[in-house]
Amino acid sequence: MNKDINIMIELQKFWDNIIVSEEEIERSNKSISIWNQKVEEKKKGRVDLSSEIKNIKMTINQKEIELTEKEEKSLKLEDRRNILKTEKELQALESELKKILTQKNSLEEELIELFDKNDDMESELSVMNSELEESISRADKDIENLKNGIDRYSESIEENKKKFEELVTQLSVDVKSRFIKLIKSSNNKAIVSLEEETCEGCNFKIPFHIVMEVLKGDQVITCTNCGKFIYRKSS
Numbered sequence: 001m002n003k004d005i006n007i008m009i010e011l012q013k014f015w016d017n018i019i020v021s022e023e024e025i026e027r028s029n030k031s032i033s034i035w036n037q038k039v040e041e042k043k044k045g046r047v048d049l050s051s052e053i054k055n056i057k058m059t060i061n062q063k064e065i066e067l068t069e070k071e072e073k074s075l076k077l078e079d080r081r082n083i084l085k086t087e088k089e090l091q092a093l094e095s096e097l098k099k100i101l102t103q104k105n106s107l108e109e110e111l112i113e114l115f116d117k118n119d120d121m122e123s124e125l126s127v128m129n130s131e132l133e134e135s136i137s138r139a140d141k142d143i144e145n146l147k148n149g150i151d152r153y154s155e156s157i158e159e160n161k162k163k164f165e166e167l168v169t170q171l172s173v174d175v176k177s178r179f180i181k182l183i184k185s186s187n188n189k190a191i192v193s194l195e196e197e198t199c200e201g202c203n204f205k206i207p208f209h210i211v212m213e214v215l216k217g218d219q220v221i222t223c224t225n226c227g228k229f230i231y232r233k234s235s
Contacts, residue, residue, distance in 0.1 A: 008179055018157050053122065059114060077097045
């Protein structure tokens with residue numbers, strides 16, 4: 001087989017390894033980003049829930065103060081009942097006392113609801129804390145593995161780039177520039193195999209007389225459609 005073809009086949013293997021490693025690094029970085037995002041979302045959820053619990057406790061404190069004030073006021077009214085002299089004054093006191101007792105009952109019901117809600121949210125926060133700790137632990141382990149993988153892929157890229165750069169200098173001058181341009185194209189393929197009479201790069205059916213030249217393997221041939229170098233795999 002033509003020397004340039006053999007060299008290009010090896011170069012394409014090195015380049016394929018580089019592309020695969022780069023794709024794996026990209027996937028790993030996306031996975032790391034997803035893990036970090038998940039942990040941050042859980043942290044934010046915990047912060048939001050903690051803030052809500054804090055607000056509920058502040059509301060409970062305020063309601064308890066109001067309830068204490070209502071109780072004190074109702075006791076004072078009860079004390080006044082014994083010193084009132086007229087029916088009119090007594091009716092006014094009873095009306096005010098009734099109003100205060102209604103407000104007091106309403107506050108007590110609100111407090112019961114708030115206590116129940118606070119208990120539920122405290123339980124939810126406890127579960128959330130456990131889930132967050134578990135997520136952080138899993139994330140740390142996975143991210144560490146992913147970073148180790150990135151290091152390995154980076155080493156593979158450097159190794160294959162070195163081999164590529166050393167070998168590409170052995171290509172004929174008229175082939176080298178075209179090969180480099182093709183391999184840095186969108187699909188990163190410069191040389192592809194001929195499958196029967198079809199170009200592996202573009203699925204174009206190669207004219208028979210060109211196929212025959214490819215089969216000989218003694219010269220560099222390009223696809224008449226996509227322009228990639230083509231060769232016939234050894235059986």
